[in-house]
Amino acid sequence: MTQDFILANASLVLPEESLTGSLVIKDGVIMDIATGPNVPRGAIDCGGDIVAPGLIELHTDNLERHIQPRPKVDWPHNAAILAHDAELASTGITTVFDAMRVGSIPSGKGRYLKYARELASELLALRADDALKISHFLHLRAEVCSETLVEEMEEFGPEDRVGIVSLMDHTPGQRQFRDISKLEAYVKGKLSMSDEEFTNHVAQLKALRETHGDHHETEAVAAAKRYGAVLASHDDTTEGQVKVSAGYGISMAEFPTTLEAARACHAHDIPVIMGAPNLIRGGSHSGNVAAHELAEAGYLDILSSDYVPAALLLAAVRLSEQWDDWAKGLATVTCNPAHAVGLDDRGEIAIGKRADLIHFAMRGGAPALRSVWSKGARVA
Known part of the structure; x- marks a missing residue:
């Protein structure tokens, strides 16, 4: 109370x-x-x-971790949502945009199925029942390399508290996985793929991008406008990609992978979000630009806990010490994300x-x- x-x-x-x-x-x-x-x-x-x-978290995969704590293990969703909510509260996060994937691949070895609409409805029901400790909004991660993105996004509307739509392009060989060996290690470890299965998986993703990518991006941008959501880019790597993002009306850039992309984002007045685990570890687990490099260059505006909720406050403290300015450091997890998504209260x-x-x-x-x-x- x-x-x-x-x-x-x-x-x-x-x-x-x-x-x-x-x-x-x-x-x-x-x-x-x-x-x-x-x-x-x-x-x-x-x-x-x-x-x-209180900390404001714009991109966390933590809820997905709770609903599937192990591969092929589906945890009861209401219990998972409540545990996720309590965990975030315990780390100082008081507002969260829960990331949920939209866009699935129901065929092939690397297949994954839709879940976002059901999970969002369960979360919003718990919120309506005053069962949650903190403030929750939705962040739809629109996977352009998928088969079902358009129909999944059509299941959401302005009443769903969708605050962010991010354009996700995980085509092998570019953006986050420019180094395909990093993708290979990640996917084989997670899905136990053979060499042949991984080769087929890469070919399937590239084919999906070729067939649906541009259409999916256009439809995701339109859906964000329909929801009244902020549009985010993800893993921009080149100045050219940032230019395309700016043309879409992108309002923030999640995890640019190079100094070039972060610099271009600032040239277009697009705030840059980087992962708190990247800052704490001293580098990206995918081999991309280190968050501390962007902080030193003046291109880091917002931090996200990404996959470690407790990382958010620790990383903001590290920035406060690096910049010798507590107000500036804590702003990356408080007022800066609030301004980026239009939360003025x-x-x-x-x-x-x-x-x-x-x-x-x-x-x-x-x-x-x-x-x-x-x-x-x-x-x-």
């Missing part, structure tokens, strides 16, 4: 600066901000710890904003969460 409370003696991370102060929370909204270390009677004394906005500590907040201390160089509030209700 929403609570009225005061957080005092905290290091507040504001949009442009950090300062010691206190917050008054009423009816799930930040009502007042005061400076100084004073602790009013009844207030929560944060002991100088950091209080920042959250993402910063300011009077009148939602009381989506996290309280953490630094321990051994890592953030240790103490409390998480979503719209004024404590959720972790």
Whole structure:
């Protein structure tokens, strides 16, 4: 339930600066901000710890991991959604755009079937029942190298809280998998393919791109407009690909694979999203550009936890230390993603904003969460 409370003696991370102060929370909204270390009677004394906005996650595959914890294992969806929701809350994420694939390949060794419409309906039902701790929106990952993209996207509409549609082109030999050996290692490990099966799989994907790719991209762009969703590119590699993305009206670029592409995105005023695991590990598991290189060059705007929810806050802290600017570092997981998707009610500590907040201390160089509030209700 929403609570009225005061957080005092905290290091507040504001949009442009950090300062010691206190917050008054009423009816799930930040009502007042005061400076100084004073602790009013009844207030929560944060002991100088950091209080920042709740984290906003734009692209995570975590829900898919919960519904299929092992290959060919289908976990009960409601239980998976609730576990996913609780896990994100425990890492400081208070708003999430849950990534779901649309576009399937029902034939061949590497086949995969549709699931997004059913899963989205189950998630929205739990939300309507007030069963979720944090705020959920949908992120539809439109796989252009597929057989069923158009019909799957037709199953969604403006009422479905689709906030993002991203154009996914996983054609072997380009974008994320320019190095086909990386794709080979990934697919063979996941699907236990033989050499012949992998060769056939690559040929099938290339044929699907040749047959359906351009049409699927056009239909996905139109669907995003129909939903009222933000359109994102994925794994842009060249300046030419970014130019095409800009022509589609792309509003953000997920995981550009080269410095060239990230630079071109900024030239087109397209914010760049990079993976928090990439930043923490010091490089991409696919052999693409390292997130820290883009941060150093000034081309990193937003972080995504991608496949490790707990990575989001840790990576933002690493950026804060790299840039020697806590406001700028935390902005990559708070106000910057909020602005990118048009959420103007959250993402910063300011009077009148939602009381989506996290309280953490630094321990051994890592953030240790103490409390998480979503719209004024404590959720972790």
